[in-house]
Amino acid sequence: MRPRSSGGRSTDDRQVTDYLLGRLAAPDRALLEERFFADDDFADRMFEREDDLLDELAAGTLGPADERALVDRLLSTPEGARRAAFARALHQWRQRQPVVAPVPHTLSAPRARGGSRTLPQWLAAAAMVTLATAAGWLGIDNARLRQQLRVTPTTAPPVTEATVPRDSSGMEPRIFAVTLGAERARSSSVRAVVELDASVEVLRLSLLVQDAAEMFDATVETSPGGRLVSRHVGLLKSPAGTVDLWIATNQIANGEYEALLSVDRGGRAALVAQYVFRVVGRDGSRLP
Amino acid sequence: MRTSSSGMASNRIERPTELTADRLELLLRHLAPDPGEAAERYTRLCRRLSAFFSWERCSDADRLTDEVIDRVARRLADGEVISNLPSYVLGVARYVASEARARRDREARALTELGRREPAERTHDEAALACLDGCLSRLDSERRQQLLTYYSSDLSARIAERKRLAESLDVKPVALRNRMLRLRQRLETCVNRCLDGASRDTSSLGATQNEKLEGDIGANGV
Numbered sequence: 089m090r091p092r093s094s095g096g097r098s099t100d101d102r103q104v105t106d107y108l109l110g111r112l113a114a115p116d117r118a119l120l121e122e123r124f125f126a127d128d129d130f131a132d133r134m135f136e137r138e139d140d141l142l143d144e145l146a147a148g149t150l151g152p153a154d155e156r157a158l159v160d161r162l163l164s165t166p167e168g169a170r171r172a173a174f175a176r177a178l179h180q181w182r183q184r185q186p187v188v189a190p191v192p193h194t195l196s197a198p199r200a201r202g203g204s205r206t207l208p209q210w211l212a213a214a215a216m217v218t219l220a221t222a223a224g225w226l227g228i229d230n231a232r233l234r235q236q237l238r239v240t241p242t243t244a245p246p247v248t249e250a251t252v253p254r255d256s257s258g259m260e261p262r263i264f265a266v267t268l269g270a271e272r273a274r275s276s277s278v279r280a281v282v283e284l285d286a287s288v289e290v291l292r293l294s295l296l297v298q299d300a301a302e303m304f305d306a307t308v309e310t311s312p313g314g315r316l317v318s319r320h321v322g323l324l325k326s327p328a329g330t331v332d333l334w335i336a337t338n339q340i341a342n343g344e345y346e347a348l349l350s351v352d353r354g355g356r357a358a359l360v361a362q363y364v365f366r367v368v369g370r371d372g373s374r375l376p
Numbered sequence: 377m378r379t380s381s382s383g384m385a386s387n388r389i390e391r392p393t394e395l396t397a398d399r400l401e402l403l404l405r406h407l408a409p410d411p412g413e414a415a416e417r418y419t420r421l422c423r424r425l426s427a428f429f430s431w432e433r434c435s436d437a438d439r440l441t442d443e444v445i446d447r448v449a450r451r452l453a454d455g456e457v458i459s460n461l462p463s464y465v466l467g468v469a470r471y472v473a474s475e476a477r478a479r480r481d482r483e484a485r486a487l488t489e490l491g492r493r494e495p496a497e498r499t500h501d502e503a504a505l506a507c508l509d510g511c512l513s514r515l516d517s518e519r520r521q522q523l524l525t526y527y528s529s530d531l532s533a534r535i536a537e538r539k540r541l542a543e544s545l546d547v548k549p550v551a552l553r554n555r556m557l558r559l560r561q562r563l564e565t566c567v568n569r570c571l572d573g574a575s576r577d578t579s580s581l582g583a584t585q586n587e588k589l590e591g592d593i594g595a596n597g598v
Contacts, residue, residue, distance in 0.1 A: 108431065125424055125462035129550055135427065135557050144531055164433045167426075170571075174564045177504035181512065182524065262510070263570065289510035290570070320502060334506035338513075 104137045109157035142175035264288040269296045270361035280365040291337050293347060294330040299360040301351040304331050311346040342369055399449035406452055425469055432473040440476060444468050507570035511563055526556045
């Protein structure tokens with residue numbers, strides 16, 4: 089039986105939290121560590137509390153003092169930083185999910201709900217309006233940027249290179265990695281063909297850049313049409329000279345796309361490269 | 377000798393290990409007579425060690441975990457009688473942590489500088505989100521829903537949500553916690569391997585590449 093404080097909260101829980109935030113006095117810390125190594129259940133509670141703290145950090149619901157303590161204690165190692173990144177991704181993923189009515193927690197009931205990314209009608213309509221507005225603005229913006237590109241064409245080679253996924257028996261998400269060279273003009277006959285089979289879940293575009301800038305913004309949109317697919321800001325050039333974008337394949341269907349790479353030049357966005365590629369379903373199973 | 381135990385993708389510096397098969401077997405026998413139970417205890421021990429080093433702000437927790445396991449196994453092989461193994465392991469871990477402290481401080485300063493580069497962090501987050509999306513899609517909908525309920529976004533409601541979930545699944549809260557911890561750990565491993573594979577790609581431009589990530593998220597994985 090866990091000792092409980094008058095406030096109803098477990099004394100253990102409070103101690104665990106204090107430990108994880110680096111606030112437990114040395115003698116108590118030593119005792120707690122002994123218990124952590126000796127008691128499976130207690131160890132699991134510590135792991136759980138650690139996860140909860142990282143989730144609270146990701147959600148921005150920790151108080152400033154706790155946040156500072158957590159960052160200092162847990163995020164000062166590469167492993168801790170990765171765990172925090174995972175918690176942020178989990179939080180963002182949840183935020184992206186549609187709001188649905190709660191369903192009973194049974195082993196079979198969630199089928200109707202799980203895996204569904206369909207938006208409620210009102211939310212879908214709202215999203216369309218938002219997207220159309222954004223796409224319209226970006227359309228104007230990108231037209232201006234394309235004009236700039238014609239004036240200062242990139243010298244990057246119009247080389248395209250796509251990879252073909254190999255069979256995978258693994259259960260983890262399959263990444264399809266594509267390296268694209270920039271095009272001088274939209275009319276170029278060179279088109280990278282990204283052939284995806286239905287099992288690919290993440291598309292990574294590595295955009296070859298020759299611009300000297302280190303940081304870029306990127307927009308991926310349909311072509312023609314200019315419908316916004318994704319926008320990426322603050323991308324750093326890799327040591328290999330590429331800018332890498334990540335796109336979940338459920339965001340794209342068969343068709344042509346453009347990736348537009350821009351940099352900030354004195355407060356103004358300047359388009360530095362344009363990449364055109366076509367997505368086709370390898371086995372016809374992707375969306376037409 | 378040891379597979380990843382910390383729930384994070386193995387990103388450690390490889391070094392020759394002194395843990396021979398004989399020593400490992402001796403350690404496993406000391407953990408439990410039954411091989412299956414011994415393996416389970418070994419995995420738990422490694423995860424504890426990895427977490428301990430992380431909490432001690434030591435970089436490369438996996439390598440330090442190996443270091444502790446090596447030292448303890450060697451002691452057992454030398455004939456030392458260890459009556460309280462968890463306590464003994466903790467003692468060795470504290471010693472190893474103190475050895476690593478100076479290096480830790482140096483690296484922490486470097487990481488603090490790195491942490492100020494917000495755009496890089498954003499880039500990493502986008503990659504992590506895309507990877508997470510893929511990893512979650514590999515889970516069957518029931519387990520995905522259970523996981524998301526257990527780690528609900530409404531943090532203040534988590535305790536009540538978890539209790540309700542355990543009741544609806546007719547399992548004890550402790551068993552549910554254990555299940556969800558393992559599931560989250562696997563999900564983290566999946567995301568980290570996805571990210572590791574991606575970063576490897578960028579160093580070999582020109583070759584056709586595709587990532588085949590080893591499976592940690594399986595339909596029957598937990």
